[in-house]
Amino acid sequence: MHAALFLWQLWVAQPVGNAACAPCHAGELERHARSGHGRALRPAAVADHLQGLTRAEANGTRYRYPAGNRVEITKGGQSMQAVFDWAFGSGLYGITYVGQREGRWVEHRLTYYLDSKTADFTPGHRRSPPATLEDALGVRQSVADARRCFGCHATGVQPGDDATGPDLKQMTPGVQCERCHGPGAAHVKAPTAKNVLNPGRFPARQQVLICGECHRTPPAQNASREPELDDPLSVRFQPVGLMASNCFQKSGKLSCLTCHDAHDAPQRQKAAFYDAKCVGCHEGTGSKLRRAAQCKPDCVSCHMPKSTPVPHLTFTDHRIRAY
Ligand code: HEC
Ligand code: HEC
Ligand code: HEC
Ligand code: HEC
Ligand code: HEC
Ligand code: HEC
Ligand code: HEC
Known part of the structure; x- marks a missing residue:
């Protein structure tokens, strides 16, 4: 089994889910639950750390976060609202919002950092003043980038088509058991060392x-x-x-x-x-x-x-x- 085959598993996995492993591997389950892997991606609405995030200001743009997954932006008398579906990052270091706008994936301009419990620029984003409200909201991701983001932070992501990008229908957020051990269905039914990676x-x-x-x-x-x-x-x-x-x-x-x-x-x-x-x-x-x-x-x-x-x-x- 080489690394390329391992990567390929990302696209074929139909996860049975961590709960299916629980009866026999309680120790791994318990440790995994407190590590960063299991929470590397969460729906933004339920990411508990984000409750500490209420407002921020950057380059004359004001950001307000009235709920776990919403942001309101005000800049030069104009304002807009947006909803982000996903929170990347477990909360050990930082959390970055990602969501869709008009069919395109967008990474939020600010990231919530746990060291300071404040929002500041997302790594890699320009610090210069944004030209438009949309620029203030975030940076559009190519389909390839969006696939990579979800591929590293989640389990059971399908590539989807080239217009819309990653297909999340069978996805379980976070790096779960089967992301590292491969599809678990056969092993759960008749466990041997041979039918699990x-x-x-x-x-x-x-x-x-x-x-x-x-x-x-x-x-x-x-x-x-x-x-x-x-x-x-x-x-x-x-x-x-x-x-x-x-x-x-x-x-x-x-x-x-x-x-x-x-x-x-x-x-x-x-x-x-x-x-x-x-x-x-x-x-x-x-x-x-x-x-x-x-x-x-x-x-x-x-x-x-x-x-x-x-x-x-x-x-x-x-x-x-x-x-
Ligand atoms: C019904 C009990 C049972 C369930 C459910 C189960 N396993 Fe196992 N698992 C075992 C047993 C028994 C072994 C040891 C097999 C052996 O040594 O022959 C094992 C071994 C393993 C190993 C080590 C294989 C090796 O190389 O020695 C891994 C990894 C593993 N299981 C992962 C999982 C994952 C992931 C799940 C959930 C998708 C899971 N197991 C669900 C019973 C179970
Ligand atoms: C699996 C064995 C292994 C472990 C574990 C290991 N090392 Fe090494 N380390 C080596 C070997 C082998 C060399 C190379 C010696 C030589 O030059 O022949 C080396 C070289 C070094 C050097 C010299 C570096 C250089 O650039 O030449 C330092 C310093 C060092 N190790 C420190 C550490 C420290 C500190 C740890 C634990 C955090 C550690 N090692 C763990 C095997 C190990
Ligand atoms: C020789 C021991 C050693 C090896 C080998 C090692 N790490 Fe670490 N790793 C550490 C230590 C020590 C820390 C810091 C723990 C702390 O902060 O208390 C750490 C921290 C980390 C962190 C947290 C972020 C950070 O950089 O502090 C990640 C992620 C990580 N390691 C991944 C890896 C990966 C992936 C590998 C294999 C390429 C690896 N480590 C190999 C000792 C090791
Ligand atoms: C599918 C992608 C993926 C694979 C494969 C992966 N990791 Fe990670 N790992 C992540 C992500 C994403 C995070 C960041 C989680 C967060 O937001 O805190 C992480 C975080 C970590 C951390 C720090 C988290 C903590 O709990 O403090 C360690 C240590 C680590 N990984 C080690 C490993 C080791 C060792 C391996 C190989 C056996 C591995 N990872 C394989 C994606 C992966
Ligand atoms: C206070 C800092 C410090 C700590 C703590 C420390 N080292 Fe070092 N170590 C050094 C320095 C500095 C050198 C380079 C010495 C030199 O070149 O003469 C070194 C050199 C080494 C070398 C290479 C020796 C050689 O001749 O190439 C190894 C191996 C090593 N350390 C292992 C360890 C291990 C194992 C530990 C923990 C038990 C450890 N060190 C703790 C500072 C430290
Ligand atoms: C190649 C795999 C990979 C891709 C692609 C990837 N990540 Fe990560 N991400 C990681 C790993 C591994 C860590 C943990 C180690 C670290 O912090 O670098 C991590 C950590 C994070 C963190 C925790 C804070 C931090 O920066 O350490 C956030 C937030 C995050 N990623 C967001 C994203 C977003 C948003 C995207 C897409 C725009 C993305 N990641 C793409 C692997 C990836
Ligand atoms: C980030 C990758 C990763 C994730 C996620 C992960 N594992 Fe593992 N697992 C490993 C690695 C690597 C080993 C081999 C450890 C070793 O031999 O030191 C392993 C070993 C095991 C073993 C064999 C333990 C033994 O003592 O030989 C079992 C059982 C297991 N994992 C179950 C699980 C379960 C259940 C989950 C989900 C809760 C899970 N793993 C999530 C990477 C992962």
């Missing part, structure tokens, strides 16, 4: 590519829009950094699963948890694997530092090295 059984490199389908991979793996290693923004694309580090390249064993439970939030772990992972390899007497004398506990604080490449969003540098 388990990324844990792949070699390390393959595992990183599976996570990298959404968390991004370095240029050689991607056909387009690849993040570049030296771009400070690439810190948000963990596989790009990890695959560039000697720990990954020279061990042949390091993967995302060495340090993360794909079902749980990484912030739940203490420094000692990560230290044990590092020391697991860096305890040999071979000169290359031995640590320097100044290496104290909390390895990641020095070797995987945090940075804030765009306002409000802090990431961990996964290019493990001596800085």
